[in-house]
Amino acid sequence: MRIAITRTGGFAGIERRAELDTTGRPDATHVQALAHRALASAAEEGTAVTGVPDGFRYEISVDGRTIHCADPHLTHDQRELIRFVLKEGA
Amino acid sequence: MKRAIHPVFCTIVPPHVLDKLAQSEDPTVSGPARRTLEHDSLQRTRRRITTLRGAAAPTGTPSDKPQRTIYDAGHQEVTPGRKVHAEGDSPVKDATVNRAHAGLGATFDLYLKVYGRHSIDDSGLPLDATVHYGEKYDNAFWDGSQMVFGDGDNDLFLDFTIPVDVIGHELTHGVTQHTANLEYYGQSGALNESVSDVFGSLIKQYALGQSADQADWLIGAGLLGPNVDRGVALRSMKEPGTAYDDNVLGKDPQPTTMEHYVRTSRDNGGVHINSGIPNHAFYLLATDLGGNAWERAGKIWYATLTGGELSSDADFADFARLTAATARSLFGEGDEIQAVLKAWSSVGVPAS
Numbered sequence: 001m002r003i004a005i006t007r008t009g010g011f012a013g014i015e016r017r018a019e020l021d022t023t024g025r026p027d028a029t030h031v032q033a034l035a036h037r038a039l040a041s042a043a044e045e046g047t048a049v050t051g052v053p054d055g056f057r058y059e060i061s062v063d064g065r066t067i068h069c070a071d072p073h074l075t076h077d078q079r080e081l082i083r084f085v086l087k088e089g090a
Numbered sequence: 091m092k093r094a095i096h097p098v099f100c101t102i103v104p105p106h107v108l109d110k111l112a113q114s115e116d117p118t119v120s121g122p123a124r125r126t127l128e129h130d131s132l133q134r135t136r137r138r139i140t141t142l143r144g145a146a147a148p149t150g151t152p153s154d155k156p157q158r159t160i161y162d163a164g165h166q167e168v169t170p171g172r173k174v175h176a177e178g179d180s181p182v183k184d185a186t187v188n189r190a191h192a193g194l195g196a197t198f199d200l201y202l203k204v205y206g207r208h209s210i211d212d213s214g215l216p217l218d219a220t221v222h223y224g225e226k227y228d229n230a231f232w233d234g235s236q237m238v239f240g241d242g243d244n245d246l247f248l249d250f251t252i253p254v255d256v257i258g259h260e261l262t263h264g265v266t267q268h269t270a271n272l273e274y275y276g277q278s279g280a281l282n283e284s285v286s287d288v289f290g291s292l293i294k295q296y297a298l299g300q301s302a303d304q305a306d307w308l309i310g311a312g313l314l315g316p317n318v319d320r321g322v323a324l325r326s327m328k329e330p331g332t333a334y335d336d337n338v339l340g341k342d343p344q345p346t347t348m349e350h351y352v353r354t355s356r357d358n359g360g361v362h363i364n365s366g367i368p369n370h371a372f373y374l375l376a377t378d379l380g381g382n383a384w385e386r387a388g389k390i391w392y393a394t395l396t397g398g399e400l401s402s403d404a405d406f407a408d409f410a411r412l413t414a415a416t417a418r419s420l421f422g423e424g425d426e427i428q429a430v431l432k433a434w435s436s437v438g439v440p441a442s
Contacts, residue, residue: 010229011256011310012247012324013362014339053263053274053282054231057358072169072233079167083225 001032005085006059009051009070018089031084035062037077042067058082152214156198159216160187163223169238171220186251190219190239193257196297200258200289201265204296204384205392210264217261221251230256232263245317246338252312258293259309262286270400277405279361284368285395291327292384302376302383308333327373330366346370348406348438367437368406374433379425386426390417410434410441 004019022028039062051057051070058069060081069078156177162184163171174187181188194217201207209215219237227240230250237260239250250256263286266272272282287309295305310324314334321334321342330344344366345351351367354360372391376383394400394416400409413434417427434441 008357009362011231011250011259012228013357015356052231052233053266053286054229054260055233056229071229071231072167072238074167 001028001035001063002061003031003035003081003085003089004059004061005082005089007056007082007086008059009055009057011054016086018086020085020089031081034077034081034084035060038075038081039065039067041075041077042069152208152212154202154208156195156209157214157216158191158194158198159218160190161218161220162187163220163238165222165225165241167224167227169220169223169233170218170236171222184221186221186239186241186249189249189251190221190237190257193251193254194219194237194261196254197258197261197293200293200296200384204388205396207265207392207396210261211268215264230260232260232267234264234267237261242313242315244315246315248313248315250313253294253310254297255287255290255294255309255311256313257290259286259290262289265289266395269396270404271402272400272404273402274358274361276359276361277364278403279358280364281368281404281406281409283361283365284372285391287325287327287365287369288372288391289388292388295382296384301381302387303380305383307373314339325362325366325369327366327369330370344369346437367439368409371410371433371437371439374436375429378429378432386421389420390426390430393420406439407441410439414441 001022002019003022004017006015006017008015020031022031025031038060042060050073052072055071057071058074058078060067060069060078074082158175158177159173160175161170161172162174163169174184175182175191198209198217201209209217217237218235219239221239223238223240226243228243228247230237230239232238237257242248242250263282266282266285272278272285274282290309291305291307295302307328308323308326310333311322313324314321318334318336318339320336321339323333325342325344326333330346331342333342333344335341343352343363345364346366347370348367352360352363354363357363372387375390376387379386390413394409394412397412397416399415400412404412414427414430417430421427431441
């Protein structure tokens with residue numbers, strides 16, 4: 001499973017992007033389940049995301065499906081996935 | 091698995107439905123509903139929600155003293171968190187808490203003493219802030235009803251309570267929300283960002299007692315961490331595009347004039363990029379007039395933002411024309427209007 005996350009906005013307005021492939025990872029099952037949960041709790045694709053000024057906005061792509069979400073209205077799973085991929089991904 | 095619900099609240103939702111939601115035990119449901127009700131400009135609605143929540147109703151003229159409360163999120167992404175400091179408390183061991191308290195106070199002071207505004211909503215809104223939000227969280231924001239500060243990752247960014255202009259910038263998003271409510275996209279979004287930079291910088295200048303020629307006109311000076319080799323701040327109103335040029339952060343993308351306006355769908359249509367243009371216009375006006383920037387230049391900008399004429403989808407030219415009209419009505423046919431027209435002309439925005 002390929003997971004790509006792009007973070008935009010924020011006070012600094014500096015974009016960050018990270019990608020992670022779960023293939024061969026010892027935690028693959030855990031990460032894939034987390035990604036499924038993060039996407040399941042997202043708004044429908046194409047729906048406008050209501051964030052706040054200077055709040056981070058996120059684009060999460062998992063095997064071709066893309067969702068959008070924004071601080072501070074993230075689910076627990078979305079937060080965890082974002083933190084994990086931005087830290088572990090390249 | 092329980093599917094999380096994110097209801098979208100807008101004015102189409104009847105007030106009685108919002109009232110019902112506002113009383114919900116679940117804060118994820120009651121919070122947005124209460125905020126929507128609270129944003130409603132109708133005093134009637136505000137009184138009704140106050141009654142429903144059983145809180146003390148505001149009486150008479152709002153106080154000339156801020157009412158600040160600082161909360162600690164304990165490195166979780168939660169608000170408000172645990173209450174750690176009330177208005178009358180002495181400074182605590184945690185410097186972040188003290189800085190947040192002081193920054194909220196500096197912002198309250200400028201708006202009250204210079205512009206006669208009572209807090210963010212001009213009705214004495216209590217100022218709440220949550221510090222230590224998230225883990226190594228590289229951001230600060232106004233969530234629609236309170237401030238949220240991250241600690242930074244201590245690599246690229248330090249603690250977001252350090253620069254007072256960052257605190258002022260974020261709280262000004264609250265002022266804008268309660269006044270012109272500039273849409274956070276494209277040129278109106280860049281104006282929203284720019285007025286936050288303008289008043290953020292003025293809050294710093296006022297706190298330090300600096301005149302326009304003494305000020306650094308930087309946004310976020312002191313925020314960049316040890317891993318940023320080449321950078322002084324995040325934005326420069328004096329010289330947009332020069333705040334940083336670094337291997338990790340990249341290069342400051344801000345233009346100075348319309349000639350280099352950046353068309354992009356990213357960053358909400360470049361709200362943090364093209365804000366450099368109105369930022370620089372304000373800098374030119376303030377330095378041309380000289381003295382304290384929060385006086386004549388700041389008053390023109392403040393009256394434009396809050397006067398009721400600025401539409402939420404205003405573009406740069408709409409804003410520029412209104413600043414010129416405001417300068418005339420405040421100061422007549424003098425140096426001020428000439429300086430306003432000259433400043434906008436220098437950045438390539440038509441003001442007449």
